[in-house]
Amino acid sequence: MERLLEFIGNHLYLVLAFAAVVVLLLRDLIEGLLRKYQVITPMEAVMLINQDDAVVVDVRQPNEWAKGHIVGAKLIALEELEKRLSELEDLKSKPIIVTCQSGIRAPAACKRLIQAGFEKVYLLKNGMTAWEEANLPVTKSKST
Missing domain, CATH: 1.20.5 (Single alpha-helices involved in coiled-coils or other helix-helix interfaces)
Known part of the structure; x- marks a missing residue:
């Protein structure tokens, strides 16, 4: 001692x-x-989108979104999530995949969605960076 x-x-x-x-x-x-959402890879996200009609919520800023995003994703910047939760109300029982650029901002959005009563929330591991590294398709359409 x-x-x-x-x-x-x-x-x-x-x-x-x-x-x-x-x-x-x-x-x-x-x-x-203790976290109540699941972390998934880009390939698992593709399976959820194709098989379970998952909705992708992108919490990046519009300027990041404009550089490329997942086809069919919904842009709701993290700062706007609280006031725009009503837009997602009909999706509470559907799988929701949350993404940001690198996976840093999305966990906060996942936690907020769980608190709001969403049942199936998933975090895209390493965000759009991982999606693009996996050579999955991106589009540059306007925000939705």
Whole structure:
């Protein structure tokens, strides 16, 4: 025990960094176990769209959307989601796939949709970046 205290005293920054990494890993693990939406790959998204008539909700900004988006997707910027939930009301029992550019913004939208009573919410892992890397089709039509 004496040697442990000596090690901690001599390597305080290393011990603090290790503790921070452990806390972040535990937080990520717990959050993953408690989330109520599923994370899916682009290929799984294609299957949901084709087989279960899933609706894609794109939470990016209009300028990002204009560069290319999933065919048939609905653009609702993350900041507008709360006030535009009524547009999705009829889709509460349908699968909803939420995407953004890289998968960073979409989890917040997924959580909000779950809170609003949507039953089948999916997050496109790594967002449009993964979709485009999988060479899946994109379109550049105007926002819907």
